[in-house]
Amino acid sequence: MSVVEEGRTYIGASVPRKEDATLLTGQGRFVENLTAPGMMHLAVVRSPFAHAEITEVDLSQVRAAKGVVAAYSGAELADEWAGPLPCAWPVTEDIKIPDHFPLASDRARYVGDGVAVVLAESRAAAKDAAELASISYEPLESVTDVALAARPGAPLVHESLDTNESYTWAMSAGEVDTVFGEADVVVKERYRQQRLVPNAIEPRGVLVEPVASTGELTLTSSTQVPHILRTTLSGVLGMPEAKLRVIAPDVGGGFGSKLDVYAEEALCLALARKLGRPVKWVEERSEAFLATIHGRDVLQEIELAATSEGKITGVRARLTASMGAYLQLATPGIPLLGAWLYGGCYEMEAYDFSCTGVFTNTTPTDAYRGAGRPESNYAIERTVDALAREVGKDPVDVRRLNFIKEFPATIVSGLEIDSGDFEGALDRGLELLDYEDFRREQAARRASGDPKQLGVGFSTYVEMCGLAPSRILGALRYGAGGWEAATVRILPTGTVQIMSGATPHGQSHATTFSQIVADELGVDVDSVEYFSGDTAVVPQGMDTYGSRSLAVGGIALHQAAGKIVDKARLIAAHQLEVSPDDFEYEGGRFTVKGTDRSMTVTETAFHAWTAHNLPDGMEPGLEGASVYDPPNFSWPGGCHIAVAEVDTETGDARVIRYIAVDDVGNVINPAVVAGQVHGGITQGVAQALYEEAVYDSEGNLVNGSLTGYLVPSAAEVPSYEVDHVVAASPTNPLGVKGVGETGTIASTPAVVNAVVDALAHLGVTEIEMPTSPERVWRAIEEAKR
Amino acid sequence: MKRIGLSVNGSPHELEVEPRELLVYVLRERLGMTGTHVGCDTSSCGACTVLVDGESVKSCTMLGVQAEGRSITTIEGLASNGELHPVQQAFHEQHGLQCGFCTPGFVLATVSLLEENSSPTEDQIREGLEGNLCRCTGYHNIVRAVQAAAGKELPA
Numbered sequence: 001m002s003v004v005e006e007g008r009t010y011i012g013a014s015v016p017r018k019e020d021a022t023l024l025t026g027q028g029r030f031v032e033n034l035t036a037p038g039m040m041h042l043a044v045v046r047s048p049f050a051h052a053e054i055t056e057v058d059l060s061q062v063r064a065a066k067g068v069v070a071a072y073s074g075a076e077l078a079d080e081w082a083g084p085l086p087c088a089w090p091v092t093e094d095i096k097i098p099d100h101f102p103l104a105s106d107r108a109r110y111v112g113d114g115v116a117v118v119l120a121e122s123r124a125a126a127k128d129a130a131e132l133a134s135i136s137y138e139p140l141e142s143v144t145d146v147a148l149a150a151r152p153g154a155p156l157v158h159e160s161l162d163t164n165e166s167y168t169w170a171m172s173a174g175e176v177d178t179v180f181g182e183a184d185v186v187v188k189e190r191y192r193q194q195r196l197v198p199n200a201i202e203p204r205g206v207l208v209e210p211v212a213s214t215g216e217l218t219l220t221s222s223t224q225v226p227h228i229l230r231t232t233l234s235g236v237l238g239m240p241e242a243k244l245r246v247i248a249p250d251v252g253g254g255f256g257s258k259l260d261v262y263a264e265e266a267l268c269l270a271l272a273r274k275l276g277r278p279v280k281w282v283e284e285r286s287e288a289f290l291a292t293i294h295g296r297d298v299l300q301e302i303e304l305a306a307t308s309e310g311k312i313t314g315v316r317a318r319l320t321a322s323m324g325a326y327l328q329l330a331t332p333g334i335p336l337l338g339a340w341l342y343g344g345c346y347e348m349e350a351y352d353f354s355c356t357g358v359f360t361n362t363t364p365t366d367a368y369r370g371a372g373r374p375e376s377n378y379a380i381e382r383t384v385d386a387l388a389r390e391v392g393k394d395p396v397d398v399r400r401l402n403f404i405k406e407f408p409a410t411i412v413s414g415l416e417i418d419s420g421d422f423e424g425a426l427d428r429g430l431e432l433l434d435y436e437d438f439r440r441e442q443a444a445r446r447a448s449g450d451p452k453q454l455g456v457g458f459s460t461y462v463e464m465c466g467l468a469p470s471r472i473l474g475a476l477r478y479g480a481g482g483w484e485a486a487t488v489r490i491l492p493t494g495t496v497q498i499m500s501g502a503t504p505h506g507q508s509h510a511t512t513f514s515q516i517v518a519d520e521l522g523v524d525v526d527s528v529e530y531f532s533g534d535t536a537v538v539p540q541g542m543d544t545y546g547s548r549s550l551a552v553g554g555i556a557l558h559q560a561a562g563k564i565v566d567k568a569r570l571i572a573a574h575q576l577e578v579s580p581d582d583f584e585y586e587g588g589r590f591t592v593k594g595t596d597r598s599m600t601v602t603e604t605a606f607h608a609w610t611a612h613n614l615p616d617g618m619e620p621g622l623e624g625a626s627v628y629d630p631p632n633f634s635w636p637g638g639c640h641i642a643v644a645e646v647d648t649e650t651g652d653a654r655v656i657r658y659i660a661v662d663d664v665g666n667v668i669n670p671a672v673v674a675g676q677v678h679g680g681i682t683q684g685v686a687q688a689l690y691e692e693a694v695y696d697s698e699g700n701l702v703n704g705s706l707t708g709y710l711v712p713s714a715a716e717v718p719s720y721e722v723d724h725v726v727a728a729s730p731t732n733p734l735g736v737k738g739v740g741e742t743g744t745i746a747s748t749p750a751v752v753n754a755v756v757d758a759l760a761h762l763g764v765t766e767i768e769m770p771t772s773p774e775r776v777w778r779a780i781e782e783a784k785r
Numbered sequence: 786m787k788r789i790g791l792s793v794n795g796s797p798h799e800l801e802v803e804p805r806e807l808l809v810y811v812l813r814e815r816l817g818m819t820g821t822h823v824g825c826d827t828s829s830c831g832a833c834t835v836l837v838d839g840e841s842v843k844s845c846t847m848l849g850v851q852a853e854g855r856s857i858t859t860i861e862g863l864a865s866n867g868e869l870h871p872v873q874q875a876f877h878e879q880h881g882l883q884c885g886f887c888t889p890g891f892v893l894a895t896v897s898l899l900e901e902n903s904s905p906t907e908d909q910i911r912e913g914l915e916g917n918l919c920r921c922t923g924y925h926n927i928v929r930a931v932q933a934a935a936g937k938e939l940p941a
Contacts, residue, residue, distance in 0.1 A: 014880075016877060016878065017877070017880065019885065020876070020877045020882060020885070021877075022885075023882055023884075023885025023888055024860075024864075024869060024873045024876060024877060024882065024885070024888060024892065025820070025860060025861065025863070025864050025869070025873070026818070026819070026820015026821070026859065026860035026861045026889050027820065027861075028820070028885050028886070030819075030822065030886060032819070032822070032823065033813075033819035124803075199920060200884075200886075200920055201824045201830060201832060201884070201886045201887045201918060201919065201920050201921075202822070202824065202884065202886040203823075203824070250884075250885065250886075251884065252822075252824075252884045252885070252886025252887075253883075253884040253886060253920050253921055255920065282823075284826045285824065285825035285826045285827065285829075285830070286826050286827070505884055506883035506884030506885070506921045507883065508883070671880040672880065674880070674925075674926075675880050675883055675921075675922060675925075675926055678922060678923035678924075678925040678926065679883065679920070679921045679922050679923040680923070681923055682922075682923030682924065683920070683923075705825070705826070705827045705829070706825045706827050706829035706830060706918070707827045707829055711918050711920065713911075713914070713915045713916070713917070713918060713924075714910070714911040714912075714914045714915060714917075714919075714924035714927065714928060715911045715912050715914075715915040717923065717924060719907065719925050719928060719940070720923065720925050743923075
């Protein structure tokens with residue numbers, strides 16, 4: 001049964017998800033559900049010290065414990081590694097990249113750093129035995145706070161580097177000093193992007209199955225990046241890529257945290273190779289708080305130069321970003337993904353940005369939903385509000401005065417926004433909010449002295465995603481390209497197989513991609529069969545991150561399907577004995593102009609399969625492949641509006657209304673897009689109001705579990721009002737843009753602006769994130785003084 | 786080891802379990818009911834929610850031996866004769882799941898919630914599902930799915 005009406009296309013329809021049936025009935029193939037005959041269970045012994053010399057590792061009691069197969073220290077596994085775990089983004093020529101091996105052997109550099117492993121016949125035996133490890137540490141001075149780590153004389157995370165500074169990266173455009181010197185107004189703000197823990201609800205997991213006779217290893221991992229794992233881990237293990245197959249099965253969320261090459265993946269591979277038996281490791285949640293990458297942890301100083309009318313003329317931004325103890329796959333590049341966006345969606349003439357990456361004795365940071373762009377958007381959108389206060393204008397009017405309005409637009413930092421409609425999104429948002437009515441209600445509450453005050457916060461944003469044009473990635477010293485590969489094949493029965501290197505972990509690739517191909521080939525969406533996440537089935541790919549799957553992977557599939565149509569046209573022409581130019585093509589059917597003679601693409605697939613009567617020289621089969629390298633980034637934008645209610649007596653701040661008007665170009669599946677927006681908003685609200693990873697002065701993560709780290713539940717957030725404006729992207733043939741990160745990028749400043757606005761009449765202008773009841777209450781009390 | 790008898794999705798089981806073994810691992814590792822997921826180690830996330838004698842219970846908060854004589858429903862036991870349970874169907878139709886890892890827990894918590902209150906308000910739904918965490922959906926469509934399963938007219 002077709003889910004859309006005759007004559008309509010699947011693109012633009014909320015086709016119900018193909019992914020749901022197995023997931024709803026408990027048949028998901030998550031790593032934790034998989035077993036292999038003879039499987040051993042791995043447990044990792046982790047450092048309880050933030051910084052310590054490892055003086056002795058005694059595993060004799062571990063090895064003697066019931067059910068234990070083997071146990072190893074870092075030193076004992078040193079020969080397994082042909083190279084360290086990779087950092088693929090050396091952002092400057094002189095960046096300092098310390099060696100990072102899967103187990104520490106002489107120094108532990110953060111709480112959670114792996115120092116030994118145990119292999120046992122059961123999960124329980126491995127965990128019990130890990131408790132018996134006797135490891136002697138000589139604790140050393142540590143530093144977890146990025147500001148302290150950046151100071152001269154701070155304890156050194158890596159002594160041999162002689163500094164905690166990994167790199168400083170800078171760019172400048174326009175006459176910055178002149179612009180700031182001549183400005184009527186300069187607004188200077190400081191913000192702290194607190195450390196966040198991604199907390200995909202599925203913890204990471206790894207299963208490695210060896211084939212002893214051939215030396216082949218199959219790694220099944222809860223990962224966003226099976227292809228990147230295959231390429232990089234073959235290097236870490238010193239084995240040919242041909243011997244390593246990587247599978248990403250059902251993956252329970254990632255949000256950037258599974259875009260990495262992890263120690264446990266390398267350890268399971270090495271140990272399965274060494275012992276010739278399958279090895280499984282599944283992370284526990286409190287282990288995930290230490291062993292899976294964290295996000296953000298950036299200090300920002302931002303200055304805006306403007307006229308007394310509030311017209312922005314320039315921006316300066318200085319970042320100090322915590323790298324954690326080591327550089328993971330993309331650690332140094334993450335804050336730089338926002339480097340071009342500190343001017344937001346506004347026109348200006350001068351731009352100055354720099355970022356210093358600093359080592360700390362903490363879990364490494366890396367990509368977390370939005371990666372660099374939530375930081376930049378937060379800084380500019382909070383500072384535009386500060387500018388509005390400074391010049392005595394409504395924040396809406398200041399935004400409107402400064403919007404980029406003509407497209408394509410070369411922004412001050414040098415990139416080109418292909419399309420957008422910032423003013424249209426703002427207008428629609430104001431209409432949905434009923435801005436005047438809101439301000440009246442706010443004024444009434446203020447006048448009555450209601451303990452619960454209302455505030456509104458705006459975030460008009462643009463972001464760059466759809467990573468990315470390979471040449472630009474090269475110029476930025478990123479270690480790989482930004483293309484995506486796709487194959488489409490029609491079987492003789494009409495089943496369409498599609499393969500994409502973009503690998504899902506909740507984003508509905510199977511449904512969305514099927515819609516694109518079904519329209520192009522004029523077939524039922526249910527006859528499209530989607531393959532991904534297995535390097536033996538889909539050998540080429542760049543995987544899923546940076547809101548790239550649709551804007552890059554979707555276009556590759558569209559082009560591959562187009563190649564099939566081109567070949568099918570030749571076959572149909574041959575079969576019907578007409579010229580290929582005689583056809584009209586619509587809905588998968590070639591019709592000879594002015595006649596009722598026709599042939600469908602799927603009919604040509606049967607002829608392509610029998611190959612009894614093909615044009616001379618034509619290869620049998622009906623298959624198209626494409627590798628698409630995007631010519632530009634993808635540029636979603638829009639307007640998010642939060643309404644906050646703040647209890648001035650308890651400091652409790654809640655979002656009671658939330659409006660999102662996004663331009664994500666043409667929408668393939670509105671339900672899926674709305675779902676991405678809802679989830680993204682919630683993670684951004686969580687940063688604004690709830691979440692923060694806190695280290696004590698000894699370097700312990702004090703809230704390293706879900707009891708102390710406040711991932712919001714349904715009770716903490718409202719329903720959302722989601723709408724769109726459409727400025728179709730001229731960069732790609734579908735006119736689409738990325739959507740996976742927009743909600744997170746846009747929402748955080750909208751919420752904090754709303755909380756601050758609720759207290760503006762009390763003189764509050766700044767509250768550090770998360771705006772916890774205590775921080776809100778203190779801000780009110782301080783403003784009273 | 787201790788011998789226990791329990792019913793899971795209508796089938797009786799007799800098995801030997803360790804006294805320290807949590808119900809969730811009895812279900813997953815002894816009985817192969819891997820639809821019940823483990824998302825945390827602090828009973829915070831609700832991914833392991835099952836029904837015990839019809840009421841939702843986080844199966845990591847209960848020992849296997851405490852399940853002696855009880856009747857357990859897991860996600861595998863909810864659909865019947867190839868037909869999704871109305872709550873499963875509502876999650877599908879309202880796009881109430883993305884990665885799907887938390888979904889079995891949410892579906893069973895919803896079944897229990899609607900058993901107690903067949904016509905909950907949005908606030909009651911949000912408070913009723915407070916013990917389950919989802920990182921993908923932002924809860925918006927989960928709330929709609931519960932409303933749909935309760936036969937409510939959905940807000941635009």
